[in-house]
Amino acid sequence: MLVALAGGVGAARLLAGLLDVVDPATVTAVVNTGDDLVLHGLSISPDIDTVTYTLAGLDDRAQGWGLAGESWAVMGALEALGGASWFRLGDRDLATHLYRSERLARGATLSEVTAELAERLGLRLTLLPMSDDPVRTLVTIDAPSGGVEEISFQDYFVRLRHAVVVRSLRFSGAEAAHPAPGVLDALADAELIIGCPSNPLVSIGPLLAVPGIEDALVKRRDDVVAVSPIVGGAALKGPADRMLRELGHDPSALGVARLYAPWVGTLVIDDVDAALAPAVERERDRCVVTDTVMASRARAAALAEVVRGARA
Amino acid sequence: MLVALAGGVGAARLLAGLLDVVDPATVTAVVNTGDDLVLHGLSISPDIDTVTYTLAGLDDRAQGWGLAGESWAVMGALEALGGASWFRLGDRDLATHLYRSERLARGATLSEVTAELAERLGLRLTLLPMSDDPVRTLVTIDAPSGGVEEISFQDYFVRLRHAVVVRSLRFSGAEAAHPAPGVLDALADAELIIGCPSNPLVSIGPLLAVPGIEDALVKRRDDVVAVSPIVGGAALKGPADRMLRELGHDPSALGVARLYAPWVGTLVIDDVDAALAPAVERERDRCVVTDTVMASRARAAALAEVVRGARA
Numbered sequence: 001m002l003v004a005l006a007g008g009v010g011a012a013r014l015l016a017g018l019l020d021v022v023d024p025a026t027v028t029a030v031v032n033t034g035d036d037l038v039l040h041g042l043s044i045s046p047d048i049d050t051v052t053y054t055l056a057g058l059d060d061r062a063q064g065w066g067l068a069g070e071s072w073a074v075m076g077a078l079e080a081l082g083g084a085s086w087f088r089l090g091d092r093d094l095a096t097h098l099y100r101s102e103r104l105a106r107g108a109t110l111s112e113v114t115a116e117l118a119e120r121l122g123l124r125l126t127l128l129p130m131s132d133d134p135v136r137t138l139v140t141i142d143a144p145s146g147g148v149e150e151i152s153f154q155d156y157f158v159r160l161r162h163a164v165v166v167r168s169l170r171f172s173g174a175e176a177a178h179p180a181p182g183v184l185d186a187l188a189d190a191e192l193i194i195g196c197p198s199n200p201l202v203s204i205g206p207l208l209a210v211p212g213i214e215d216a217l218v219k220r221r222d223d224v225v226a227v228s229p230i231v232g233g234a235a236l237k238g239p240a241d242r243m244l245r246e247l248g249h250d251p252s253a254l255g256v257a258r259l260y261a262p263w264v265g266t267l268v269i270d271d272v273d274a275a276l277a278p279a280v281e282r283e284r285d286r287c288v289v290t291d292t293v294m295a296s297r298a299r300a301a302a303l304a305e306v307v308r309g310a311r312a
Numbered sequence: 313m314l315v316a317l318a319g320g321v322g323a324a325r326l327l328a329g330l331l332d333v334v335d336p337a338t339v340t341a342v343v344n345t346g347d348d349l350v351l352h353g354l355s356i357s358p359d360i361d362t363v364t365y366t367l368a369g370l371d372d373r374a375q376g377w378g379l380a381g382e383s384w385a386v387m388g389a390l391e392a393l394g395g396a397s398w399f400r401l402g403d404r405d406l407a408t409h410l411y412r413s414e415r416l417a418r419g420a421t422l423s424e425v426t427a428e429l430a431e432r433l434g435l436r437l438t439l440l441p442m443s444d445d446p447v448r449t450l451v452t453i454d455a456p457s458g459g460v461e462e463i464s465f466q467d468y469f470v471r472l473r474h475a476v477v478v479r480s481l482r483f484s485g486a487e488a489a490h491p492a493p494g495v496l497d498a499l500a501d502a503e504l505i506i507g508c509p510s511n512p513l514v515s516i517g518p519l520l521a522v523p524g525i526e527d528a529l530v531k532r533r534d535d536v537v538a539v540s541p542i543v544g545g546a547a548l549k550g551p552a553d554r555m556l557r558e559l560g561h562d563p564s565a566l567g568v569a570r571l572y573a574p575w576v577g578t579l580v581i582d583d584v585d586a587a588l589a590p591a592v593e594r595e596r597d598r599c600v601v602t603d604t605v606m607a608s609r610a611r612a613a614a615l616a617e618v619v620r621g622a623r624a
Contacts, residue, residue, distance in 0.1 A: 038353075040354070041413030071383075073386075078410055078411060080432075095386050095389030096389075098354070102352040
């Protein structure tokens with residue numbers, strides 16, 4: 001059994017490659033929910049949806065979020081009404097949120113809803129939210145008017161297009177949250193645990209903040225292989241590089257190695273960062289250098305194969 | 313100033329006619345919210361929306377609900393996911409519910425949201441929900457499995473297509489509800505109060521159940537003119553006739569007259585019910601006989617003119 005710790009797009013691509021090389025029924029993905037939000041009354045789980053849509057082959061790869069061939073009738077009408085339209089929700093995507101919101105309102109857990117949607121879309125892996133309890137990533141930024149301001153992750157990421165300086169992060173609700181059913185067992189029993197190439201601070205960070213998860217990972221350190229999301233000092237997507245720098249970390253694969261040292265035994269870094277390998281190895285047991293840029297499904301599968309064989 | 317007490321379709325048609333013959337700025341409609349529901353996380357106010365869409369000229373007249381030229385991308389995708397799709401929500405209609413849900417979540421009152429949506433759609437009358445507090449019409453029906461069951465109004469009306477026997481009604485929350493801001497002042501100050509041709513039990517009934525509204529109407533009885541929604545012993549739309557019978561009332565204009573006697577000074581009944589006029593007059597001060605079937609906008613306007621001149 002393999003367990004993957006997942007954020008959004010990067011994780012979804014690696015998982016898609018992984019499912020090409022192993023039996024999907026042997027894979028469990030534990031997905032970040034710190035990005036979740038309630039908007040327009042709807043419960044939205046962006047990372048779970050990105051993973052679900054991508055693995056179902058429904059994702060809009062060019063855009064990097066949402067569904068391919070999406071229509072926008074609701075958003076168009078909402079804009080005409082003067083409603084909040086900064087968080088773009090396509091019509092088919094909205095159906096997912098309506099489904100989730102109605103099931104949650106009727107007492108289902110996020111785990112149950114996530115499993116139902118995965119099953120309806122034909123997925124065969126086990127998809128788990130990190131927790132059924134609400135954890136919300138809050139971002140303290142330099143306010144335009146001076147001083148600082150704490151806003152939700154999606155306000156930072158989507159509304160402000162992450163074009164602001166981050167001063168600190170907080171995972172509201174994490175201290176009281178429990179890992180979703182199955183998460184700790186999966187981490188204890190896994191043959192291999194994969195840290196997907198997701199933002200270390202706001203995709204993997206919330207998972208580590210749920211009591212019990214980091215402890216479980218530390219115990220399995222030798223069997224944890226993570227892929228650095230930082231390649232040549234830059235994030236392939238999103239603000240991970242700037243955020244690392246702004247929060248006092250080295251925006252490089254080495255910075256990631258240092259952050260992950262307590263629970264990651266092997267770090268996979270990109271060929272362009274080969275010179276960092278010795279320094280990375282000083283932070284941990286093992287560093288594997290390979291092509292980590294998943295420009296195609298075949299390259300994602302090749303990376304997944306390297307990760308499978310990379311254990312310390 | 314004119315005040316209209318409104319349910320859904322029948323009220324919307326009379327109001328459309330009324331706005332053709334008087335300055336819309338002089339009209340206040342107080343609309344039933346007992347039919348409101350939260351579904352898929354969305355706050356839906358069917359009667360307010362029917363009135364709003366109709367007065368904005370956006371209603372699907374043939375279908376009798378929703379918007380003309382509506383698209384159904386979200387519902388189609390929701391059905392594909394196996395979600396609850398018995399309450400049909402078109403894409404443009406959904407935008408209304410997203411707008412309302414988000415505004416309510418941010419602390420706006422239903423009155424404020426209703427006014428905003430009316431303004432955005434170009435309406436010039438004052439549209440008020442009967443209350444900003446939740447009032448929910450609950451229907452006790454003969455359960456298919458024997459015994460009785462209490463279900464929400466929309467479960468009864470839409471999901472079961474009102475094809476069940478009603479044993480009783482209850483307006484949950486009504487005893488603690490307050491009339492929305494402006495409702496009691498409008499009723500106290502109106503030159504004329506119009507009871508629209510809506511279901512007496514489940515459209516007008518919830519308004520009367522909000523403490524203060526029926527008392528205000530009783531005080532203005534001489535200035536209240538209601539239009540019977542029962543024509544020739546049948547409801548023009550919906551289950552009002554069966555519901556009256558099932559709950560022990562006469563399913564006729566005379567039955568309506570008896571129900572409304574405490575607060576309606578003048579009842580307008582249809583030409584086909586002319587023979588009932590003497591009996592209706594024994595229940596109240598005055599009965600006016602005219603064509604009440606609003607088959608066209610012109611006939612709705614003609615009915616509105618009769619209503620305006622019908623006061624006792």
